[in-house]
Amino acid sequence: MNSVFDSERGDYNSVTELEHVQQKAQIKAAEITLLLRRHKDKPMHGVFFNNVGDLGLSKCLTFAFLRSSGLESETEGFIMACQDGVFNTSVYRSRVMGIEVHDTRCRACRETPETLMHLLLACPAYAVLVCMHRHNAALRVLYYYLRHSYDIDETPVLPYAPGGIEFVVENEKCRIYWNYPFTTLRLIQANKPDVVLLEHQSKTIFVVEFSAPGDTNIVRKEEEKRIKYRDFLFELRRLYPGHSVKKIVLIIGVLGEMMSSLLSNLEIIPASRNKAEILAAQM
Ligand SMILES: [Zn+2]
Numbered sequence: 001m002n003s004v005f006d007s008e009r010g011d012y013n014s015v016t017e018l019e020h021v022q023q024k025a026q027i028k029a030a031e032i033t034l035l036l037r038r039h040k041d042k043p044m045h046g047v048f049f050n051n052v053g054d055l056g057l058s059k060c061l062t063f064a065f066l067r068s069s070g071l072e073s074e075t076e077g078f079i080m081a082c083q084d085g086v087f088n089t090s091v092y093r094s095r096v097m098g099i100e101v102h103d104t105r106c107r108a109c110r111e112t113p114e115t116l117m118h119l120l121l122a123c124p125a126y127a128v129l130v131c132m133h134r135h136n137a138a139l140r141v142l143y144y145y146l147r148h149s150y151d152i153d154e155t156p157v158l159p160y161a162p163g164g165i166e167f168v169v170e171n172e173k174c175r176i177y178w179n180y181p182f183t184t185l186r187l188i189q190a191n192k193p194d195v196v197l198l199e200h201q202s203k204t205i206f207v208v209e210f211s212a213p214g215d216t217n218i219v220r221k222e223e224e225k226r227i228k229y230r231d232f233l234f235e236l237r238r239l240y241p242g243h244s245v246k247k248i249v250l251i252i253g254v255l256g257e258m259m260s261s262l263l264s265n266l267e268i269i270p271a272s273r274n275k276a277e278i279l280a281a282q283m
Contacts, residue, residue, distance in 0.1 A: 044096070048083040051215055052257055061258040064281035082116060083255045090114040120254050121214050131212070138252060138283040139194055139210045140165070142272070143178060145279060146197055149271035150174040159282070174199050184235040190228045191235075197269065203243045205236060206269050210250045215257045222261070225249045252283055 040046045052062050066076055081087065086096075091113050094101040106114040108125035119126055120134075140159040147153045150173045165178045177196040184191055195208040209229060213221045226249055236245050248265050252258055258280060266276040 044086075045084045047085065048255065055215060055218065055257070056259070057215075057218065057253075057257050058260040058262075061260060061262060061277070061280055062253075062256055064258075064277055065256060067281065068278045069281040079256065085116060087116040089116055089119065092116075117214060117254075134212050134254070135194075135210060138212060139208075141283045142208070142210075142250075142266075142279055143176070143195055145275070146174075146176055146195075146269070146271060150176070152176065172200065182232070182236070182239075184232070185238055186235065188231040188235060190232055193229060193232065198240075198243075199270075202270075203240075205240060205243050205245045206248055207233060207236070207245065208248045208250065208269075210252075212252050212254055215253045215255065218251050218253050218257060218259060222249050222251050222259070225251070250283075252280075 040050055049059075052059050065071060065079065071079075085092070090101050090104040090107065092115075093099045094104050104113050106112060106118055106123055106125075108119075109123050111124070112118055112122070120130060121127055137160065143165065144153070144157045144159045144161075147169065148156045150171065152169050152171055152174075167178055167180045169176050175198040177193075177198075179192060179194060180196065181192045182196075193207050194210050195206075197206040197208070198204075199206075207229065209225045211221050211225060226247065229247065233245050233247055237243070246268055248268050250262060250265055252262065262280055263276045266279055267273045272279055
């Protein structure tokens with residue numbers, strides 16, 4: 001239908017046109033509800049989506065990578081396949097594809113069944129390296145964004161730029177530490193937070209800690225990280241008198257699951273306040 005809404009009059013041209021628009025909206029809403037119900041009822045492909053809801057995580061943020069991360073459609077498809085558990089492991093081949101697999105134990109460590117979660121989180125042969133890579137790759141997004149926001153890099157640097165990261169970078173606006181072991185007045189266990197941003201003008205220190213655990217550990221991990229760095233924050237306040245110290249805990253599940261608190265945590269840093277959702281999606 002042409003020109004349903006008359007923008008000059010600020011109204012619809014007729015009652016039938018208005019009804020037609022409302023009808024179309026209702027049909028679209030009903031179609032979405034039906035699609036969602038069908039998706040949730042799927043025994044395999046619905047599990048991840050249902051888990052996100054059951055664990056009280058944010059669906060909007062968890063799937064934000066589909067809206068605003070700028071990924072290729074192939075990459076989005078690969079991520080969704082992993083979320084659905086469609087990954088060519090021995091257990092998948094045996095249980096889902098019905099292929100006769102002589103031994104479904106992990107081919108790398110031979111300890112437990114070879115599932116995607118085992119490879120991502122628990123396999124002694126793979127997990128340590130994979131966890132560290134995932135952790136740093138996600139955190140680099142925020143780190144390089146901060147460097148650019150505070151004019152340390154004149155042009156934006158892609159987070160997947162190869163090479164190591166300097167422990168400390170500084171200009172007249174800020175100092176940023178990456179994985180830096182702080183010397184404190186008394187001995188404490190956790191003295192090496194992921195990122196520390198010191199804003200010179202506002203005299204504010206932001207201590208950022210990030211983790212990418214399995215979905216059932218997301219809520220617990222946030223609490224754990226807060227407790228772990230309590231002594232460090234106390235020491236930092238002693239080392240930098242007159243400064244305000246703020247703790248930022250960022251948790252993103254191994255398959256991209258996020259709590260809504262991730263946004264409010266990102267928004268604590270003034271530079272990331274207006275970009276929080278995009279940063280979360282890219283991480
Ligand atoms: Zn293994």
